[in-house]
Amino acid sequence: MSNTTLGPGGHWRNWVGNQSFVARHMATPESEAELAACVAAATRQGLGVRVAGSGHSFTPVVATSGLLLSLEKHAGIVSVDRASKRVTVKAGTRIGDIGRALKQMGLSLANQGDIDTQALAGALSTGTHGTGATLGNLSSQVVGMRLVQPDGSILDLTAEQDADRLLAARVSLGMLGPISTITLQTMDAYNLKEIVWRDDFEACMERHDELAASNRHFAFFWCPVPESRHLYCLGDTSSVSNTPRDYDVCEMKTMNFTDAAPYTRAGGFEKVAYSSEIYPIEYVANFHELEYAVPVAHGKQALREVRELMLTRHRNCIYPVEYRFTAADSGWISPFFEQDSVTISVSGGPGIDYWDYLRDVDAILRRYGSRPHWGKLHFTNADDMPRLFRRHADFVALRRRLDPQGHFLNDHLRNLFA
Numbered sequence: 001m002s003n004t005t006l007g008p009g010g011h012w013r014n015w016v017g018n019q020s021f022v023a024r025h026m027a028t029p030e031s032e033a034e035l036a037a038c039v040a041a042a043t044r045q046g047l048g049v050r051v052a053g054s055g056h057s058f059t060p061v062v063a064t065s066g067l068l069l070s071l072e073k074h075a076g077i078v079s080v081d082r083a084s085k086r087v088t089v090k091a092g093t094r095i096g097d098i099g100r101a102l103k104q105m106g107l108s109l110a111n112q113g114d115i116d117t118q119a120l121a122g123a124l125s126t127g128t129h130g131t132g133a134t135l136g137n138l139s140s141q142v143v144g145m146r147l148v149q150p151d152g153s154i155l156d157l158t159a160e161q162d163a164d165r166l167l168a169a170r171v172s173l174g175m176l177g178p179i180s181t182i183t184l185q186t187m188d189a190y191n192l193k194e195i196v197w198r199d200d201f202e203a204c205m206e207r208h209d210e211l212a213a214s215n216r217h218f219a220f221f222w223c224p225v226p227e228s229r230h231l232y233c234l235g236d237t238s239s240v241s242n243t244p245r246d247y248d249v250c251e252m253k254t255m256n257f258t259d260a261a262p263y264t265r266a267g268g269f270e271k272v273a274y275s276s277e278i279y280p281i282e283y284v285a286n287f288h289e290l291e292y293a294v295p296v297a298h299g300k301q302a303l304r305e306v307r308e309l310m311l312t313r314h315r316n317c318i319y320p321v322e323y324r325f326t327a328a329d330s331g332w333i334s335p336f337f338e339q340d341s342v343t344i345s346v347s348g349g350p351g352i353d354y355w356d357y358l359r360d361v362d363a364i365l366r367r368y369g370s371r372p373h374w375g376k377l378h379f380t381n382a383d384d385m386p387r388l389f390r391r392h393a394d395f396v397a398l399r400r401r402l403d404p405q406g407h408f409l410n411d412h413l414r415n416l417f418a
């Protein structure tokens, strides 16, 4: 493939606009063969290669000065094995499109996150998760993956034949090669009943363990002031509230299996629908988010300290704190590697100087051995890696073996994984 077939380069920016760069070439392959040819052509020229999903990461995980690939035209369902409920999907498929296709097939994803506009490969590559104390992140539903190697060959990983390397690839930020297709373990279709309400912070803390244990999904947003709710487009739950207050409160949510037919009640605060129609909520691009996975035993104490920080030193930082649960998994560099966790996320408002606030939150959360969400702002550095990830050295060794020239790295990733 010649230089020109890679296509001209251009400027790229992420969804929220805090990351941007100029790539020398851009390409939008429509098949695995085209994807492989693009990768081989770029590496022959000594260029770096990165793939953009839907650009919903806040960190520089997509950046490249070489070839930037978009797989938006390499999307759709490849095959379905009805007996095993395994579904193979092209890497650029949006999560929402997967949900709509699965509904037609009588299947569901086991869990998903707050939005469904990410490309599947982009979402699982950073460890994207939903909430549920017994439920793993999205990548823990992966049972097979095809990755393009620097010479354009295909590395075909399956849970049966190459389980360990598949665990490395599940969360790999594009460093083991562009993902072409992904096989997901799905389950029979289910409806969820969602209930949303508001309660005082202390009441929420008191019920924390019980609500996490007795519901398939439990999560909440802590809001220091009434205005916080609007920043994340959260509904006004005063009509279904357990408290007369609208400050220092938790906007709570549970979701559980139900046999009931779809309905919506109480101003939308009680709802039944097909699984993938319940999970997503709406955000506007007005926040820069940091998130860490905190060992579950320390979750409440870590949240108390972040709350205290916001009520005292950083009173101008009023975005809600989101608090969710995710079960341990085995992905080598997954934020949830062998550790049941809660995730605590905070956001800075674009245009205000929020860096000291994020650093103070990092100082609290790192004391508890917390790990970063790779797609959200964090202060994790190379020195932290071996302590946080027992298999970090294995990951680096595998990455070097598959990509000795480092074509699939960028500066941000080189610091952590070279």
Ligand SMILES: Cc1cc2nc3c(=O)[nH]c(=O)nc-3n(C[C@H](O)[C@H](O)[C@H](O)COP(=O)(O)OP(=O)(O)OC[C@H]3O[C@@H](n4cnc5c(N)ncnc54)[C@H](O)[C@@H]3O)c2cc1C
Pocket: 015, 016, 050, 051, 052, 053, 054, 055, 056, 057, 058, 061, 062, 071, 091, 092, 112, 113, 114, 115, 117, 118, 119, 120, 121, 122, 123, 124, 125, 126, 127, 128, 129, 130, 173, 174, 175, 177, 178, 179, 180, 283, 373, 374, 375, 376
């Ligand atoms: C509004 C909003 C809501 C969010 N909600 C949640 C949530 O509920 N839970 C959660 O955990 N996170 C959440 N996130 C974070 C988001 O899910 C992650 O950052 C996710 O990785 C973004 O997916 P993407 O498709 O935009 O990928 P990108 O951000 O474009 O890319 C992410 C990484 O994947 C790599 N990549 C993309 N495609 C491929 C491929 N085909 N092969 C190899 N590597 C590839 C990229 O190079 C990059 O390293 C949210 C973010 C936003 C902005």
